Amino acid sequence: MVVYKTMSIEGPALKDRRANLVRDLRHRFNAFLVASLLSWMTMTGMLLFLWLQGQRLTMGHFSWFVPGVMVSVTQLVFLIVFASKLHNTMKARSNLMSTLAYASEHDLLTGLVNxxxxxxxxxxxxxxxxxxxxxxxxxxxxxxxxxxxxxxxxxxxxxxxxxxxxxxxxxxxxxxxxxxxxxxxxxxxxxxxxxxxxxxxxxxxxxxxxxxxxxxxxxxxxxxxxxxxxxxxxxxxxxxxxxxxxxxxxxxxxxxxxxxxxxxxx
Incomplete structure (x- = not known):
């Protein structure tokens, strides 16, 4: 495929709309990630507290530690997998937006600006x-x-x-x-x-x-x-x-x- 010199032709308004949309998606992803990490850190902190205080707790209370660790690890794995998939989805959507923007302003036969x-x-x-x-x-x-x-x-x-x-x-x-x-x-x-x-x-x-x-x-x-x-x-x-x-x-x-x-x- 020939790479042309005159490929990047976007008006300021279109560039701004695309940049704002990508920025909004990035902010939403970051907010979700921070909230999820805080939730996981809270649960992990509680489990760590139980571990440190385990000697003074009854066996009935301490018996919840192992299931709690399993829940915490499961939550962390879910968070990593979900964040990875969400990141890939956002990347694919951003690439699709770029492709559509390019196609809307370029001639499919020659690759020149339309x-x-x-x-x-x-x-x-x-x-x-x-x-x-x-x-x-x-x-x-x-x-x-x-x-x-x-x-x-x-x-x-x-x-x-x-x-x-x-x-x-x-x-x-x-x-x-x-x-x-x-x-x-x-x-x-x-x-x-x-x-x-x-x-x-x-x-x-x-x-x-x-x-x-x-x-x-x-x-x-x-x-x-x-x-x-x-x-x-x-x-x-x-x-x-x-x-x-x-x-x-x-x-x-x-x-x-x-x-x-x-x-x-x-």
Whole structure:
């Protein structure tokens, strides 16, 4: 399984809800454990008292010591087993929550961030860029000729091609940039860069898409049309920025495909 750079994409609200739920479960487990240990220590203390005072107690009272020890040991074993099972249950539930959270924000085919995850990442990045006045660009990528791949070679080949492109593209972006698949053959890339850096990145993405990507089909060739929008010049919010990048991508399609176009520049 390919490990991607852009896996951890959660909004602050979702992170807080998960953290609060896990914290609440941990507190409940700790409270139960402390209460159970106190109960066991109380019984053990009483048995220890009986042992120390056994010489002064009648045999009838002292005869309760052995059954008491057995009850105490049984309670301790039960406590250990129950606490272990409860711990494993909490761990499994926490892992399940993490898995569901990951699945809800990632594309099952490519492993990239999906539309929902990208919207969260984009909103977070916009707030950060506005506050820090940092560089931020959105690249809208639409594969050229992908429909013919499905029609001629089958959808299984098309899926494999998508995974290959996504994998190589993801290796071409910098840590912190977010590559996402919106669906079908449409991708978006959130890059913390502008100007020449974004153009160099676009050239790398174009080079990947136009290369021979599958050894079993060396003649298979596709391309990609890229639209680029820069924040805040081409859009002051998520919707505006996506619309500008999408419009620029359509201009790239109209210009012969397999190229990139800036929003409002050309």
């Amino acid at each position: 539309r929902r995850g990208f919207e969260i990442a984009l909103n977070d990045a916009l707030h950060l860029a506005a506050r820090q006045r940092s560089a931020l660009s959105l690249l809208y990528l639409d594969l050229d000729g992908f429909k013919q791949v499905n029609d001629i070679h089958s959808h299984a080949v098309g899926d494999k091609l998508l995974r290959t492109v996504a994998n190589i593209w993801n290796e071409s972006v910098r840590d912190g940039d977010v590559l996402a698949r919106l669906g079908g053959d449409e991708f978006v890339l959130l890059a913390h860069a502008t100007g020449a850096e974004v153009e160099a990145l676009s050239e790398r993405l174009l080079g990947v898409a136009t290369a021979s990507l599958m050894a079993e089909f060396p003649e298979l060739r596709i391309g990609v049309s890229i639209g680029i929008a820069e924040f805040p010049r081409d859009g002051k919010d998520a919707g505006g920025l996506i619309l500008s990048a999408d419009s620029a991508m359509l201009k790239a399609k109209d210009s012969g495909k397999s190229c990139y176009k800036w929003a409002l520049r050309e």
